[in-house]
Amino acid sequence: MSYEVTATRRRPQAFEALAGQEFVAETLKNAIQSQKIAHAYLFSGPRGCGKTSTARILAKALNCANGPTATPCGKCQQCLEITKGASTDVIEIDGASNTSVNDVRQIKDEVLFPPQSSRYKIYIIDEVHMLSTSAFNALLKTIEEPPPYCIFIFATTELQKVPATIKSRCQQFNFRLVPIERVKQLLAEAAAEINIKADDEALYWVARESTGSVRDAYTLFDQVAAFSGDHITYDKIRDKLGLVGVDRLNAIFEDAAQNKTQEALLKIDEFLQNGVSIEQFIVNCTDYLRSLLLIRAGITKEALLGQSRDRYSQVVLQAWNPIQLERALSILLQLYRDIRYSLSPRYELELAFSRLSWLSQYVSPSEVKKAIDEAKSLLMQGSKAPAMANGSQQAHAQPQNPSPRQFISMPQSEPVQAPQPQVSAAPASQPSPAQASASANPYLNRVITDLPRDTQPAPSSAPVRNIFAPPPASPAAESAPAQAAPSNHATAPLSAQTNNPPQFFNTQSVPPDMGTTTDDFAPPDPTPPDAAPSVSQPSFSYGGAVPPQQTAAATPNQSNDSSDFRSLAIKELSIRDPMIGSSLLQTGEWIKSGSSVTTQVSSTFLKMQLDSHAQNISAFLSELLGEKVRFEVVLKQIVAVAPIEQNAPVQVKILCDTFKGQIIGHSKKTEQEIANEAAQRNAEKAATENENATDEEDEE
Template sequence: MSYEVTATRRRPQHFDDLIGQEFVAETLKNSIKSGKIAHAYLLSGPRGCGKTSTARILAKALNCKNGPTDNPCGECSNCKEITKGTSLDVIEIDGASNTSVENIRQIKDEVLFPPNSCRYKIYIIDEVHMLSTSAFNALLKTIEEPPPYVIFIFATTELQKVPATIKSRCQQFNFRLVPIEKVKECLKDAANELNIQAEDEALFWIARESTGSMRDAYTLFDQIVSFSGSSITYEKIKNKLGLVGIDQLNTLFELCVSKKTDEVLLSINETLQNGISIEQFISNCTSYIRSLLFIKCGIEKESLLGNKKDNYSSLIINEWNSIQLERALSIFLQLYRDIRYSISPKFELELAFSRLCWLSDYVSNVEVKKAIDAAQNLLLNHSDAKSINHISEVSHQEMRQETIDSRESTEQTEQSTETVRKTHTEINHVPQGLPTFEILSQQKETPTPFLDGGALPPDNSVQNIDNHSAEAIKQTFSNDDWSNTETPPDDVYYNKDDEDSSDYDQNSDISDNFQNLADSYESKIQQQPTILDEKVIIDDGREISVQQLKGNIYATLAIIDGFTVTALEKTENWKVNSNSLEATIKNAYDFAVLEKKKNTIQEVISKIFGKNMNFIINLKDNTNEKLDKIIEIPKQVAIICDLFKGTIL
């Protein structure tokens, strides 16, 4: 009899033989018992977990001569033919080889013919995700409404590549990886069948390397049996496959903990000379550090650690904390990526172990923050203890000084300020042992009048005007405040022809003294030629001069729109009529500004006169220039436009 590999020899033949897929087995068994058999099934999951075996068991259960039954006999002709793969009514198709739409069209033609000897005609399409889009589209109608004797069973390892239109027409079953403990038990049964003595550590290593795939476990088991003979030991596996044992890893990492870099590098060189590949060595070291991290976190499950907890070095577990183990694990994970692009993978490996030798000195950001917080708390406690004592002393001194002589308020303020400054100096006293800078200690600072620092608040002498009305402005001035004969002061001298001087500062604070603002405008107006006896009557019946009228208008507009005041100050020849105020201006640009703000000016004038007044502004035409020509822009406006990159509207 020819040799049969373990994976084929131990392939499940019944639903109860499926390892780790109890949910799938129970669901299919119950559906067969109740007669609720779907026309399409989709089995998905990782490799070697029993998808194809489940499809064959389902085919035997449906076509068994004693069935349909959840437990096929395996003795009838139909069961034997399905097991051997020679049944005419159970067709297995490799989806990776038959991807074209022509293959699917052939299936569509074949489903029209009933089964030869079985109850159902079953199509098992493995790796169905490899079919082309056209093939899937051609299969849709057949899957949705197949003949009653046709059943489709699809198997795939990449469910995400199967179109949603196919998934929606099938019952889906997701297979899971087999736990390592169950894989180890199956390997032990396989070794007993062959009369082979196997160590638990060796079988556990095989199960762990299979990563939950039964087919991979049986394949690796056959390979080890080939060179181990009748006895399988972990020592043989380690020597033949070029593995690094846990004892060797314990010794190597204990040298790293002891910071013996020279011995570590020599040990690495000796290990590589024994035929162990760098990739395998890095993989073993990574798994070892991962297990140490799990132990540090309180995990002792053997299936996760790969070995018993007692097999790991207690010295390493005690010396390295969790943060340092995480750092070591990240070093090896990055090392495995770096060796692909390095000029020498061996150099990268030696560098990684050299870093591990000072891992005990590694301090994470979290630990640094904790240390800083502890130092901060220490300094704050020291500072608070002294500040309470000194502040209480200062308070008693101030109270005593105020009782002795309350009339010397200026001297008391200076003494209090000096006391507070001294208090700050004492509160900020550096504790013993901390470094100081001589240049900072010699620096002198001006005492501050406040405990928390800051300048004295400015005096606010501006009058509060809730409403910028004519009534509020009228009360500010009187007939005695204005004079047609006084010479304006030098500091407020106004030259009307000087275009470079700033007429009004828009950036000045609105809270400036309103009275000073009016006086300033009065001084500017006095230099303009006026008729001394020209008077106008305002709403309260008082007679005021044109200069006083200008002062009221300028002061009111300065609060509302200072830019308009700048243009209005350049006007001439004011004429007050019964219902209008007329003025003349030379500059075309200022004329445009006043025309734009005409309504605002009229509102101010109307409030002062107590009736509706129109404001008429005329452009003095010296050279017959017109508005449609280019308007000359003042130098100040041009500078502002260039600065803010704007345009004039």
């Protein structure tokens, strides 16, 4: 007996035998039973799922000696001839090789002759979408009004290429891919027929490889049966088919999930050596990752997963969260698209697995957003705390600071009490830029403190406030006329410690009795009448760019005058000291209220800078306005600068550093303490003002 391939041997010969196309079979049977036979049928669907077989069964059903019948006998002459493909009245045409209009004209001519020995003359045209447009047009008329004995059955794998004019003249049937379980069942039957033992898993893989095409499955089965002997096992077919089973995928993905790049790459090499094609491997990997994603989504249905849930690696499932699994799957899907244009698909594959090995550290944008939100809410909590009212950093800083005078007279032998001993200890007389920028950031500063060359650790009591030092005074500032007044820059520290870095000259070194400067350090409390400029009652305002609510309060005329005054003042002061000028340019509107000119700045640093020159500016403005005024700078926002406490989350510190934001510490003070501090501050301020008044009188 000659060898017959399984696909031919097991070609369905009756509607009942059509696997996976029950709907089509049922409809056709009913149509035949009720004698409602169309003159044109169009079968569409993937290859190897039974279109041609169905066409032949239909032909038999119509031409069977017992017919038309839904159950052709398969034994009469017509049935036998059709089965063999030898019937003169059932003409099978391959549309792919008979595409021209002449081929169709030949059909048209033949149609005119009635069937020789059968009831119907049946044309089965396969791959009908391959016909040319003119061929289709030539066919239209024939299909629409064929002779009553003539029936057309078209089959196509690409329905979208069939013209709508043809489709609308046909009864359409859509064939579907056969489910893997059904294919596996068919294969088991086929194996049993030829007395071959076949393991379930092996048949599963053959069915899976066929992707729902029964013909493909049979063809592959024949191939597998040929080299497997009388027992088809997974191990035998695995390498031959280039399959990468779930166990091997588990192994390689466990390596990737555990960041064992080397092992993963070695395994890939092994697979490729064994003849696994790269495409095949990627396909298997994507199947695998999809199954893992489904498992993580709570799906346990074996038909969807392809394997029992238990066969998938728990290591990978635990190492990667769904977001990382999605990412892994998308890397491999992209890889599949990329390799067809790649210089070296193998490199692409290795690169992909190298990336997968780092996937555990992959942070998705949504996770980043969540982290930022958390950090933000921490920062917001800080700003909401009652102690964080306007300028409350002073409340923190002042009580713990040593008095400026103490500080200045401090002998060098006690550097621990100095605000920045680590800087003093550094041999360089000028700070490096890194140090300078570090000094503006408590967090960075602490990092610098930890550097090995810093022999002396920063005392924990060192007030962070002191770190905010102004940049080295420029020569212009030193020579400015206003600088003749007692100044922090000119006098004390230089005489005391000449080789100290300029950081030492910070705002804290200003003695409290020197003019009005101290007032600037004790910032306006929300309540005191004169310290906090009353926005609602400006007697005069000097137009600035920033605060809208204040410009609204001023009439346009005033605003014009005031901005003239502001720009004039800035211009003049810039000539005397460019640094002051540039700082002043960043101030908001200038508001004159009583004997003070107030403006707002948005950064603490700017406020510190301007505060250190407030005396000079006040003097200049007084001269310009012809009356004694005091220049005051307030922070625009409710922003507090306080030492970042040790227990502040490191993320907050990093965020503050990275985004150069305002640093808002956590306050642990009780409301009572805050109230006490405010009272104390008010008392100090009142005392200082009295003192100032006395000084001014003395000067006059």
